[in-house]
Amino acid sequence: MTKIARGGVQVKSLTWTPFASPEPLLRNLSFEIEPGERVLLIGPSGSGKSTLLRALAGVLNDTESGELIGSVEIEGAGLLLQDPNDSLVSDSVFREVAFGLENVGMDQAHMANIVTRGLEAVNLSKPLAHPSTDLSGGEMQRMAFAGVLATNPDVLLLDEPTSMLDAISAAAVRETVAQQIEQTGSTLVVVEHEFTDWLPLVKRVLVLNGRGELIFDGEPRNILGENTDELKNLGLWLPGLETPDVPKFDLGVGSGGSITVLTGASGAGKTTELKRRMRADQNNKTILAGVGYLPQQAELTILGNTVFETAHKTAALAARGLGIQASHAESNTHKILNELGIGPLVDRSPYEISGGEQRRLALATALANGALSVYLDEPTIGQDRGSWSLIVGAILAARTSGTKLTIATHDPRLISLADEVIEIKAQIIEPVDAKSANVSGIAILAAPILLLLGSMRITSLSSGLFSSAALALAALMLFAAGFRLKSRKTLLPGLIAVLSVGISNWYLSEQQNPLTGLVAGLRVASFVLPGIALATQLRPIQLGDQLAQWLRLPARPVIAAVAAMQRLQNLIATWDELRFIHRIRGIGLSKGPIAKLNEWSRLVFGLLVQAIRSAGTTAVAMDARGFSRAEMKNRTWAAKPAWGRLDWLVISLALAVAAVPFFSS
Amino acid sequence: MSNTVSAKSVFAWRGIDLITAAVLAVALGVAFWGFDAFVYPLIQVATAGFPPLGGLATGVWILPAVAGMLIIRRPGAAIFVELIAANVELTLGNSWGVTVLISALLQAAGVEIIFALFGYRRSGFAMAALAGALSAIFEIVGFELSAYYTDFSPIWKLLLVLCSMVSGVFVAGGLGSLLVRGLARTGALNAFAVGRESRNKE
Structure with missing residues (x-):
């Protein structure tokens, strides 16, 4: 096999048939792209444009399982997807852009520099610690592009990079791409539905038809000029063509529309x-x-x-x-x-x-x-x-x-x-205050487990009362140190649970002694309530850093878990959107328990389908930045685990409170 | 040159295996949080102060482990999914605090053992039911009896274990495999063995 030059692409008789599909999605494609070439890839919906880009990026198996015939050779590819939300792995601009650098094992000391340069290259002037979700659609897409550029790719693969953006944001993204390829001489392959604005930038166009076959390959002016009718019949938005004729439908006639x-x-x-x-x-x-x-x-x-x-x-x-x-x-x-x-x-x-x-x-x-x-x-x-x-x-x-x-x-x-x-004018959103006193992951998990061990010794009323008093004192000290509950209601389910344990241990015990129930309640309260209070502070990225760097847990599962936890708010939004849609449609409004259970299952199913599909896209975005590469063994981290004064305090207090029952029984 | 784009070894997790498992766990965490708001209060009222019947809800918490394993079918899938789901529960607020992580390990252990015994080759309701039942035993005998229900008389303890096993079989195993089959039918699981199998059957 001949090794091709960096920045080059060579595709030989590529056919791709997903197992779920009776027909190939890509049929016998062969083409070469020279280093530095600028190529536009177009075709109707379902022609396999995005699939081809994924094949070029080497992440095809993240979408579907299937059979791949032929070969793709490419050196140094970087892939940018349509929706930057799919690429999010972390919670700050810095960590997002640095993700690809971490995966290739770059020294932490160099990262800030490279990320800063990447952000300059995409004209995004935000501080490194800026929350990655607190950006407009266009800004977020440029941040994602900076993340692709950070790994220094020689071939830029862009999958509908501006289709979700308004005209001005789209122009800003295109401008960034133009600057980048001008300065670095990278190869460009861009897929876009509305491609007119990309034409000044590209020198070559590839056209796929609805069956996944390559039907045209050449200079844009020739291809688009000579085959207008055929391309129009494919449904493509050719430049300069009139708006399509709109068929007359009959839905009746009324006034006030x-x-x-x-x-x-x-x-x-x-x-x-x-x-x-x-x-x-x-x-x-x-x-x-x-x-x-x-x-x-x-x-x-x-x-x-x-x-x-x-x-x-x-x-x-x-x-x-x-x-x-x-x-x-x-x-x-x-x-x-x-x-x-x-x-x-x-x-x-x-x-x-x-x-x-x-x-x-x-x-x-x-x-x-x-x-x-x-x-x-x-x-x-x-x-x-x-x-x-x-x-x-x-x-x-x-x-x-x-x-x-x-x-x-x-x-x-x-x-x-x-x-x-x-x-609609953009609303100014108040930035969330990330600086409030914060307990980090390991302390949140370790403290209640220490308390659980201590609680095993709570076997008498006196040890239960001493332990509770110590816990109350510890809570006061934490409060003085700046620890705050986000909402007092969070403790309510825990209090109910403690009550239920107390009552049941009383009347289901052999002697049915109320004292037994009281001691059981105090024992359970001593580790459950602090656990709930601390859990409200959990920040996935901090926990992930600690688990991977201190406890040496395998990096990939930790990163995947953090990325998924980062999506919690999105998934809650999808859940709410599903409920909203159902309510609008008059579904699931009945109050009975069976009806509610039914509606709940419908919501769960809708949520899971959506979640699993988006996970596939996220996997593509992460793998394209080296998440599954062999070098992951030597992966580095863009930040050291957080550990502060409050963490020390929480751990020492937990140790002290856990020790109380050992001396008081 | 021809090659099949799918997993080679059960130990080599692809990117999509990890991300799907993790996102599935978070989504189920959200679903349970919705369950708390929608349905659970009814169950809580019905079983308040009478945990043996509450054992019938045990399977609900084992379901993520079963569903995750049925989809991913690799060693560790159940533990991975269940631990993340428990973390989501923690973040959104729950009644047991960090000890849900201990429960998560136990609830997933049964699933791991059953699927490992069969070399990750078999799936379906029978496997899911066995896995659900074993996990229920681990959770109740291995943790809840010593942490929460120390003073129950032996007969109540036995009843609690039995109720939990029933729930493990039908809720975790039954609903879990129904859910995965339904998801496979939508095409969302096409990157996984279970998605392929559901196509072949049709």
């Missing part, structure tokens, strides 16, 4: 404003299924086993409530599904259809209720020309039928159709 667009910079709060308006909508409060909603993550609207069930569930409820004939409501839902081009899929599983189809299904769902107001969050994002015109056709037909539509979007073609455009 309108389109209001909420627009503004990425991260300005369009989604928040959309949901605020939806909650305030009188139709939401007065009638069942009074509003329809298409969330940004269309997959969250899936309910039931088939495409039709998902689309019709709320419409069926509403029809029953309004006394409309069931068959009439069903044929209405079928009609909307047909018009949006998913009629042939009605019996399929809603999880099996493509992302673009899921978005149209979610739109059909929102419209099928016959709701008076409909709220759509980025309905056209990532759509080809064909599906774009279907979606816009349905939106216009809904307006004609008398529906009030509110749409959050940054799609200029859609904005031009609006009756009213509202510009």
Whole structure:
């Protein structure tokens, strides 16, 4: 096998067939890219563009298992993904950018310098300790890019790097990329749906068709100029082409219909404003299924086993409530599904259809209720020309039928159709105070375990009372040292548990002696309550540093655990979003225990599907920065474990309190 | 040149194995936190002061270990998932404090042992049920009886163990394998053996 030059790419008869798919996703691809070349990779949705980039980055097995035939040779690749949220591994800008450096075992002393230079290269002027989530969409994408650049890649692979960004943020990201390849001469392969703005930067274009075959390869001007019709038929957004014709749908005729667009910079709060308006909508409060909603993550609207069930569930409820004939409501839902081009899929599983189809299904769902107001969050994002015109056709037909539509979007073609455009300005968010006195991971875990050992000796009332008194004294000392509970309510479940243990040990014991129950309660309280109080302070990244560097636990599981814990707030947000969607759709509103359990299982299932899919993308983003490389054995860490005055105090107090029962019994 | 992109040894965790296991654990942690808000108060009221029946809830806490092992099928998967889920529980607030980490180890140990005995090749309800039952015994006999329920009379202790085992079999094993099968059907587990198996059956 010939070794290729750094910055070069060589693909030979590459065919990729995921086990789950009957057909190959990529078919017999062969091409070479010279070091320093700038390549644009385009194709319709589902043509395998992103898959090809993952194959180039060597992280294909993070997406799906399958069979790979042929070969890919590449030296020094760096991969940037569409959504920077997927790449987050830590809690500060510094740790995010340094992740790739840690994985190749760079000396800690050099890291700050390199990270600072990386941040300069992407024009992001934030302090190193700045929280990585407290950034706008564009800033976060540039931080992720700095993380890719830190490892000094010779081939930059960019997977739709600007598709989620507003025009200004997108331009800033492109500018950064242009500067970078100008200065370093890196090779560039960029995938983008709306690629017009990338054309000045690239010298070559590769076109995949819907079957995953390479159909064109050459200079952009020639390819795009000579094959306009064929490329247009693939659904590609060619520069200079008119907005696609929108088909006329019939959803009836009524008065009062309108389109209001909420627009503004990425991260300005369009989604928040959309949901605020939806909650305030009188139709939401007065009638069942009074509003329809298409969330940004269309997959969250899936309910039931088939495409039709998902689309019709709320419409069926509403029809029953309004006394409309069931068959009439069903044929209405079928009609909307047909018009949006998913009629042939009605019996399929809603999880099996493509992302673009899921978005149209979610739109059909929102419209099928016959709701008076409909709220759509980025309905056209990532759509080809064909599906774009279907979606816009349905939106216009809904307006004609008398529906009030509110749409959050940054799609200029859609904005031009609006009756009213509202510009959302970014809100200034108060930064969270990270400097409050903090107990770090190991102390949080070790102290209650010491107390648990001590509690084994609490066997008499006197030792129980002495121990409780010592614990109260310790709590006072911690309070004086600056330790605070975030909320007093956190102790409540623990108090109930202690009470339950006390009572049950009393009347389920052989002598049924109340004293036995009291001692048991005091014993359990002595390690449970402090444990709960301390746990409120747990910060995953600190615990991870200590576990890996002091206790020498294997690095990869620790890093994965920290990255997952970092996503806790995101997952809670997804949970809330699912509940919100269900409530809007009139699902799970009954109060009975069985109904609640049912609704809980639906929520869990929806959350898990979403979580596992996002984990796949995160694995891609982490592996692309060396998370699974052999050098991980010599991995270094960008920061030393935190350990402070409060940690010493907590451990000494725990030792002292744990010792009390040994002297008092 | 042809190669199959999938795992080679059960000991070599791929990036996606680690991240999926960890994210699964955090998501289940969130689900349980939702369970506390939605459903658990009803159970708590029903079993307040009568832990033997509360044992019927034991399986709920073993479910992450079972689900994690059914998906990842590598040594340590149950312990890894269960420890992280317990950490999430800690962060969001729970009734037992840091000792949930000890419980987590015990609740995962049974699952680890059963799957190791069969060389990580077998999965499905029977395996999950066995694993759930053994973990329930470990948790109750190995920890709860000595930490919380020291003064129960022998007959109550036995009842508590039995209730927990029933829960281990049906809640952890039964619901756990149903959940994983459902997830596999959505295609979300296509990178894992269990996703492939669910395709082959259809």
